[in-house]
Amino acid sequence: xxxxxxxxxxxxxxxxxxxxxxxxxxxxxxxxxxxxxxxxxxxxxxxxxxxxxxxxxxxxxxxxxxxxxxxxxxxxxxxxxxxxxxxxxxxxxxxxxxxxxxxxxxxxxxxxxxxxxxxxxxxxxxxxxxxxxxxxxxxxxxxxxxxxxxxxxxxxxxxxxxxxxxxxxxxxxxxxxxxxxxxxxxxxxxxxxxxxxxxxxxxxxxxxxxxxxxxxxxxxxxxxxxxxxxxxxxxxxxxxxxxxxxxxxxxxxxxxxxxxxxxxxxxxxxxxxxxxxxxxxxxxxxxxxxxxxxxxxxxxxxxxxxxxxxxxxxxxxxxxxxxxxxxxxxxxxxxxxxxxxxxxxxxxxxxxxxxxxxxxxxxxxxxxxxxxxxxxxxxxxxxxxxxxxxxxxxxxxxxxxxxxxxxxxxxxxxxxxxxxxxxxxxxxxxxxxxxxxxxxxxxxxxxxxxxxxxxxxxxxxxxxxxxxxxxxxxxxxxxxxxxxxxxxxxxxxxxxxxxxxxxxxxxxxxxxxxxxxxxxxxxxxxxxxxxxxxxxxxxxxxxxxxxxxxxxxxxxxxxxxxxxxxxxxxxxxxxxxxxxxxxxxxxxxxxxxxxxxxxxxxxxxxxxxxxxxxxxxxxxxxxxxxxxxxxxxxxxxxxxxxxxxxxxxxxxxxxxxxxxxxxxxxxxxxxxxxxxxxxxxxxxxxxxxxxxxxxxxxxxxxxxxxxxxxxxxxxxxxxxxxxxxx
Amino acid sequence: xxxxxxxxxxxxxxxxxxxxxxxxxxxxxxxxxxxxxxxxxxxxxxxxxxxxxxxxxxxxxxxxxxxxxxxxxxxxxxxxxxxxxxx
Numbered sequence: 001x002x003x004x005x006x007x008x009x010x011x012x013x014x015x016x017x018x019x020x021x022x023x024x025x026x027x028x029x030x031x032x033x034x035x036x037x038x039x040x041x042x043x044x045x046x047x048x049x050x051x052x053x054x055x056x057x058x059x060x061x062x063x064x065x066x067x068x069x070x071x072x073x074x075x076x077x078x079x080x081x082x083x084x085x086x087x088x089x090x091x092x093x094x095x096x097x098x099x100x101x102x103x104x105x106x107x108x109x110x111x112x113x114x115x116x117x118x119x120x121x122x123x124x125x126x127x128x129x130x131x132x133x134x135x136x137x138x139x140x141x142x143x144x145x146x147x148x149x150x151x152x153x154x155x156x157x158x159x160x161x162x163x164x165x166x167x168x169x170x171x172x173x174x175x176x177x178x179x180x181x182x183x184x185x186x187x188x189x190x191x192x193x194x195x196x197x198x199x200x201x202x203x204x205x206x207x208x209x210x211x212x213x214x215x216x217x218x219x220x221x222x223x224x225x226x227x228x229x230x231x232x233x234x235x236x237x238x239x240x241x242x243x244x245x246x247x248x249x250x251x252x253x254x255x256x257x258x259x260x261x262x263x264x265x266x267x268x269x270x271x272x273x274x275x276x277x278x279x280x281x282x283x284x285x286x287x288x289x290x291x292x293x294x295x296x297x298x299x300x301x302x303x304x305x306x307x308x309x310x311x312x313x314x315x316x317x318x319x320x321x322x323x324x325x326x327x328x329x330x331x332x333x334x335x336x337x338x339x340x341x342x343x344x345x346x347x348x349x350x351x352x353x354x355x356x357x358x359x360x361x362x363x364x365x366x367x368x369x370x371x372x373x374x375x376x377x378x379x380x381x382x383x384x385x386x387x388x389x390x391x392x393x394x395x396x397x398x399x400x401x402x403x404x405x406x407x408x409x410x411x412x413x414x415x416x417x418x419x420x421x422x423x424x425x426x427x428x429x430x431x432x433x434x435x436x437x438x439x440x441x442x443x444x445x446x447x448x449x450x451x452x453x454x455x456x457x458x459x460x461x462x463x464x465x466x467x468x469x470x471x472x473x474x475x476x477x478x479x480x481x482x483x484x485x486x487x488x489x490x491x492x493x494x495x496x497x498x499x500x501x502x503x504x505x506x507x508x509x510x511x512x513x514x515x516x517x518x519x520x521x522x523x524x525x526x527x528x529x530x531x532x533x534x535x536x537x538x539x540x541x542x543x544x545x546x547x548x549x550x551x552x553x554x555x556x557x558x559x560x561x562x563x564x565x566x567x568x569x570x571x572x573x574x575x576x577x578x579x580x581x582x583x584x585x586x587x588x589x590x591x592x593x594x595x596x597x598x599x600x601x602x603x604x605x606x607x608x609x610x611x612x613x614x615x616x617x618x619x620x621x622x623x624x625x626x627x628x629x630x631x632x633x634x635x636x637x638x639x640x641x642x643x644x645x646x647x648x649x650x651x652x653x654x655x656x657x658x659x660x661x662x663x664x665x666x667x668x669x670x671x672x673x674x675x676x677x678x679x680x681x682x683x684x685x686x687x688x689x690x691x692x693x694x695x696x697x698x699x700x701x702x703x704x705x706x707x708x709x710x711x712x713x714x715x716x717x718x719x720x721x722x723x724x725x726x
Numbered sequence: 727x728x729x730x731x732x733x734x735x736x737x738x739x740x741x742x743x744x745x746x747x748x749x750x751x752x753x754x755x756x757x758x759x760x761x762x763x764x765x766x767x768x769x770x771x772x773x774x775x776x777x778x779x780x781x782x783x784x785x786x787x788x789x790x791x792x793x794x795x796x797x798x799x800x801x802x803x804x805x806x807x808x809x810x811x812x813x
Contacts (some may be wrong), residue, residue, distance in 0.1 A: 013779040020770055024763050028795070031756045035802070038753065047812070054812035061808045065801035072798045097794050101767075104787055111781045 014112035015385035021105040022189050022385075029098035029186070032075030035066050073097045099174050102189045106167045106174075109383035113163045116370070116382070116398060125151070126160055130168070159403030163370045166381035169198045188379045191386030193290060193354045208287035210275050213449030215298020217306060220247060220446040230255075230263055231436040232429045235318045236348065236414040244270045246278030246448070248300060248323070250307040252441040255434045261314045261343075262307070263435055264300060264330070267410070268321025268349075268374075279447050280322060288325035289351045289378050292333070296326040299447035301336060307443055309340060316344040316435045320410045321374055324350020324366075334358045344431060348413050351378035356389065365393040365428055369416065371400065372408045393431075395424040456481050459663040459709050467714055471578040477659075478579065480524035480710040485662070486595060486602055487643065488516045488630065488674060488699035489537075492692045501565050502648045502655045502720050503538035506549055508700070513537040514692060515564055516630070516676070516699075517645075518604045520595045521710075529573030530593035532606055532628075533586075534688055535564035538648060541655070541720045556644050557659035563646030570606060570627070570685040584658055584715050585651030589684050591627060597634070597706055602674060604630040608683055625679065627686040632674035634702060637667030643705055649715060656715025664708025672702040750813065753806035757799045764795035 038044065039062040048055025066075050073096035110130060114121045121127050125148055132140040148157045161168060166188055173185035180201025187194035196203050225241040227234045230253030238249060242265065249265040267280065274282035279296035287294045309315070317327035324347030330336055331345045337358040345357065345364045349372050357364060368375040370382035380386060382396070399420065402412050417425050429436070454461060456479060464475035491511035505512040518532045539549055540561035552562050566584075570591035571577045580586040590609040596602065606627040643662040648655060678695035679686055689695065771788040774780035 010779045013774070013777060014781075017770055017774055017779075021767070024767055027759065027763060028798075031760060031798075031802075034752070034756060035805075051812065054808070058805065058808040058812040061801070061805035065798065065805045068797065068801055070797050071794060071801045073794075097791065097798065100794075101791055104784070104791065107787075108781075108784070111784075 011112045011115035014108050014115065015383070018105045018108035018112065018383075019191075019385035021101060021108060022191070025098050025101035025105055026186070026190050028072070028101055029075075029077060029096070032066065032072055032096060032098055033077045035062065035072070036076050038062060039066055071097070073100070095175075102174060102186065103171060105189055106171050109167050109385065110164050112385075113167070113370075113383040117163050119400075120160070120164065123160070129161075130164070156403055158373065158405070159371050159400075159407075162373045162376075162404045163382040163398075165373055166376050166379060167383050173198045173201075191380065191384060194379055195290075204286065204290045207283060208291055211279070211281075211283040211287040211295060211449070213279075213295040213298070214451070215279060215295040215300070215302060216448040216451040217248070217299045217303035217445040218448070218452070219306070220444045222442065223247075223444055226442055226444070228439045228442070229437070230432075230439055232346075232425065232432050233414065233418055235263060235265060235316075235346070235432075236320075236410060236417065238265050239267050239318065239320050239323070239348075240410045240414060242267045242444075244268055244280055246270065246276070246280050246446055248303060248445050248447055250303050250309070250443050250445065251439050252307075252309075253435050254437045254440050256437055257434065259314075259434070260440060261316070261435050262304070262309045262340075264304060264315065264317045264327060266296070266300060266317070266319035266323030266327050268319075268323050277448055277452075279326070279449055284449075285322035285325070288322050288329055292329050292355075294326065294329060295449040296322065296447065297329045297333065299445075299449075300326060300330055301333070303443075303445040303447070304336075304340070306445070307441075311339050312341060314341045314343045314434070316346070316432060317342060318346045318348070319350060320348045320413070321350055321408065324348055325352055325355070328352040328355035328357075328364070331355070331357045331359070331362050331364070337362070344435070346428070346432075348410065349374055349408050351375050351380075353378055353380040353384075353386075363393070363431060364389070364391075365395070365431065367395045367413060367417065367424070368397075369402075369407045369413070370396060370398045371402070371404050373404050374408050393427065395421060395428075397421060397424075456709055459661075460711065462711065467583055469579055469582045471575045471582075474579050474583065475525060476583070476714040478525045478712040480519075480521045480526075480708075480712070482523045483519055483521040483708050483710060484595060484597060484706045485517065485519040485643065485704065485708060486597065486604065486630075487518075487703045488672075488676070489701050489703075490514045490516065490676075490692075490694055490697050490699050492694065492697075496692050497536050498567065501536065501538060502650070503541040503563070503565075504544050506537040506539055506553075506562065513700075514694070516694075518593065518595050518630075519710075520593075524710075526573060526576045526579060529571055529576045530595060531569060531571040531576065532591070532593050532604070532685070533566050533569040534685070534692070535566045535647075538563055538565055541648065541718070554640075556642060557646050557661050560644070560646045563648045563657065565648050568685050568688045570683075572609075583651075584647065584649045584656060586649055587684070591683065591685060597704060600635075601633050602631070602672075602702075602704065604628070606685065608681060625681055626677075627679055627681050627683050628689055629677045629679075630674055632672065634669040634704060635671035635673060637669050637704075640666040640668050640703060642666060643703060643708065647715075651715065654717040655720050657718050658715040659711070659713040661711045661713075662705070662708050663710070664705045666703060666705045666708070669702040669704065672699060674699055674702060750806040750810035753802050753809060757802035757806060760795050760799035760802060764792045764799065767795065768792045 048059050075096040129144040170185045170188035173181040181198050184194035184196045184198035226238050244267050251263040252260050253263055254260050269280045269285040279299055284296055288296055319327035327345055328347055331342050332355055342359055342362045348367045399416055460479045466473040467476045491508050492514050494512040497505055497512045515535045520530045522528050549562050552560055566586050569586050569588045572593055577588040580588040592607040592609055594605045643666045645660040647658045676694050676697050678689040767788050
């Protein structure tokens with residue numbers, strides 16, 4: 001068994017001594033600051049110049065007191081001039097007596113930690129590292145750190161140093177000659193919340209400023225993995241089920257006395273990008289640690305309000321990591337605590353030592369593993385002699401079986417509480433007894449930094465009307481929320497294009513233009529599906545405009561006369577196929593379609609619907625059954641404002657004109673090196689491509705978009721005059 | 727064994743604001759404070775040594791700092807005396 005929770009008498013004595021020495025250090029520093037103010041007083045300088053016989057010796061004595069190597073050392077500090085002098089001293093590496101006393105305090109703290117972590121000093125490398133840091137030997141420090149990393153790996157090195165990480169950082173900050181992180185070092189020494197980070201001295205405001213928003217909570221689908229019973233271990237298990245993906249839970253629990261109470265479960269931050277649209281990110285974690293208000297707090301308040309928790313209801317707030325800091329921020333929000341009665345806060349593996357509850361009746365429990373770095377990020381680590389509120393129930397234990405970062409995982413804390421900390425579990429279970437019972441209602445919320453507009457806003461925020469089809473009523477226009485697409489324009493002999501079109505074909509060099517359009521729709525009215533269509537480009541049905549057709553083809557759909565006529569369309573969705581046939585009268589068939597655009601390359605593969613989706617080399621055995629493959633490089637791109645289209649089609653003897661409006665980042669690739677290969681399949685789509693002699697063809701131009709939204713409007717019947725003489 | 731609440735000393739009080747200490751009397755007060763701090767460090771070192779809790783490295787370090795505090799107090803006293811003469 002390697003879990004320990006007790007504090008040794010020597011540990012306590014050393015920590016108390018560290019606190020006392022820290023106080024002495026701070027008072028010596030304050031004397032230096034006052035002495036600086038006296039020496040740099042312009043009135044005193046002027047007076048000394050007026051009476052140099054007595055003035056100059058006085059100034060000299062003040063300067064000696066402030067800089068003597070066997071006295072205060074180089075003790076400039078306080079105010080603008082003192083701060084500047086102190087920074088110069090920092091760059092010169094001159095130490096003051098106050099700094100040396102502060103270092104003594106930190107070394108006492110490290111010794112205290114060593115009482116609970118004997119392996120810390122039993123290991124010669126770690127001992128040497130502490131010694132090198134204490135003596136400000138940067139090269140030796142780097143060498144020993146590299147040795148540790150090489151021998152033990154990152155995880156084990158972090159685990160070894162985790163209990164004394166704050167002390168090592170403070171030592172480094174005091175001694176590294178960088179004056180900008182000295183404030184953080186002094187905050188760590190004296191048990192205050194640092195306002196800069198201790199490594200470089202970057203102000204925490206510069207980091208937390210990236211965590212913007214008022215917080216928002218949207219109801220999300222229930223997670224079947226969530227428990228239906230309230231209780232200490234159940235809450236932690238539910239936090240583990242929620243994971244770190246921007247979700248939180250509000251739960252209504254009927255206690256043993258029949259009274260309904262409420263529980264908020266707030267997980268920690270996501271690993272990955274430091275700034276995400278959810279409050280559970282790195283900048284959010286930092287902000288919740290060092291500040292009281294945050295988007296996370298706002299989001300949780302909105303979730304509680306949306307759940308319908310009645311005023312005055314009893315709440316327990318449970319949070320892990322960043323979530324622990326966020327629920328403590330919630331508990332110190334006076335307005336929230338006036339509206340609800342926050343009975344308990346349970347912060348697990350969270351940096352919460354500087355938080356204070358608005359309601360003094362709120363009972364706080366903090367559970368931390370000393371090998372876990374995260375709870376120490378507010379500056380109060382395992383060796384800290386300072387405690388913010390002695391009324392808290394603190395479970396601060398050591399479990400050497402799980403090094404950092406594994407020990408920070410909520411499942412590790414759950415396992416420790418369940419298996420290794422019976423007294424803590426019993427005590428917390430007793431405290432949470434009124435919140436233990438059947439969960440009457442559980443609501444999962446997805447949290448955001450700021451309220452999000454409706455899906456597809458503003459492009460898809462348009463009125464719709466239902467159109468009956470055999471697949472049910474479909475709201476028109478069809479909205480495609482997120483997709484990607486590629487349109488390749490080929491030139492084919494005009495005589496190969498089928499006749500009976502609602503307009504004459506647009507020609508280039510005597511050849512008709514044919515467009516091959518591939519789209520992947522990831523979300524929308526018709527769900528996720530992919531499609532490929534082959535269309536011929538047509539003039540204004542009433543009049544050919546050989547020159548004006550080109551700017552017309554670049555106009556938005558609403559003002560365009562020219563358009564395309566879809567010869568064949570292959571799709572992956574039955575519903576989309578039905579809608580295509582019954583709403584627009586398009587010739588549709590099923591197929592498997594893949595579209596990939598990345599790294600300046602594009603790859604399209606079309607197979608019969610029963611085939612596995614894969615791009616295969618042209619000419620190979622596996623390519624025999626394919627419908628078509630289009631691969632190659634896209635080449636340089638030129639931005640285009642849109643990718644709109646007008647579709648002419650025939651439905652029940654009428655010619656329809658429909659708008660396809662596509663909004664997104666669109667680029668034209670005039671020098672693309674794509675090549676189309678058509679397979680020998682009897683599928684109508686492959687047959688059409690072969691009929692147009694497109695096998696082996698290269699497009700004249702390619703237009704692509706990797707992120708777009710689309711509106712497919714219903715067709716409007718148009719009466720086109722018969723151009724044939726009677 | 728889980729302690730109800732880990733017994734720890736309270737956090738330090740916030741430091742006093744840097745005031746305008748430009749009189750000989752203020753310098754004398756600071757000198758006295760430094761002398762008192764030197765005594766406090768010396769007592770702490772003695773206490774830790776007697777209880778057996780003192781790490782091996784602590785005694786010489788604290789002794790040096792006690793001496794420097796005492797020297798600093800003398801420097802401040804000198805400065806206070808000369809400043810009083812000037813005023």
